[in-house]
Amino acid sequence: MKAIFLTGFMGTGKTTIGKALAEKLKLPVYDIDEFIAEKTGKQVKTIFKEQGEGVFRDLETKYIQLLPLKDVVITTGGGLPVRTENRKYMMENGTVVFLHTDLDVIFERLKQDENRPLALHASKDELTELFLSRKTAYEDCSFMINTTGKSINDITEEIIERLERQDTGYTE
Numbered sequence: 001m002k003a004i005f006l007t008g009f010m011g012t013g014k015t016t017i018g019k020a021l022a023e024k025l026k027l028p029v030y031d032i033d034e035f036i037a038e039k040t041g042k043q044v045k046t047i048f049k050e051q052g053e054g055v056f057r058d059l060e061t062k063y064i065q066l067l068p069l070k071d072v073v074i075t076t077g078g079g080l081p082v083r084t085e086n087r088k089y090m091m092e093n094g095t096v097v098f099l100h101t102d103l104d105v106i107f108e109r110l111k112q113d114e115n116r117p118l119a120l121h122a123s124k125d126e127l128t129e130l131f132l133s134r135k136t137a138y139e140d141c142s143f144m145i146n147t148t149g150k151s152i153n154d155i156t157e158e159i160i161e162r163l164e165r166q167d168t169g170y171t172e
């Protein structure tokens with residue numbers, strides 16, 4: 001089976017759902033933020049602070065290309081699909097699942113979190129503006145799942161159902 005990429009805005013549950021999905025499908029899972037942290041020995045927020053967002057974006061493009069592409073779940077950071085090169089890479093090599101969650105829910109989730117530099121001091125309007133500036137990039141996907149109000153288990157089941165319908169080679 002081709003790689004399954006989970007994309008979407010910060011706080012939509014990519015990292016969490018990716019792990020649950022991989023467990024259900026008995027596949028390995030890679031989170032690009034975690035992979036970058038492991039390879040560089042630095043947390044994402046430290047890279048942002050010490051080297052700036054540009055360096056982090058280059059690391060995303062570098063490390064996504066070092067991950068395996070067969071029988072694997074890959075969860076991206078929320079800004080990765082903004083680069084055309086990254087979107088092209090994902091669409092050519094996998095099924096791209098865009099997770100969408102209402103901005104009100106995202107804002108509540110992110111306001112307590114210190115690990116996302118772009119959300120740290122952002123107002124709801126600023127987050128909405130950032131989401132809207134990325135919307136068309138996220139929509140360049142295989143399919144979208146609205147996760148609002150759904151449990152991790154329900155979302156995972158819905159993704160599996162859609163993957164089967166897409167005929168990605170996955171059969172339960």
Ligand SMILES: Nc1ncnc2c1ncn2[C@@H]1O[C@H](COP(=O)(O)OP(=O)(O)O)[C@@H](O)[C@H]1O
Pocket residue numbers: 008009010011012013014015016017109147150151152155
């Ligand atoms: N469907 C959901 N219902 C409730 N909480 C969720 C759901 N999906 C994610 N969360 C919570 O939201 C937070 C952000 O999830 P995370 O997986 O880190 O998102 P992302 O990787 O997209 O930024 C975590 O605390 C996670 O437990």
Ligand SMILES: O=C(O)C1=C[C@@H](OP(=O)(O)O)[C@@H](O)[C@H](O)C1
Pocket residue numbers: 008009010011014015033044076077078079080115116117118
């Ligand atoms: O949207 C973004 O630009 C970012 C999202 C984060 O990942 P999550 O989407 O998993 O929070 C992380 O890559 C970094 O803080 C930048």
Ligand SMILES: [Mg+2]
Pocket residue numbers: 014015016031033075076077
């Ligand atoms: Mg994440």
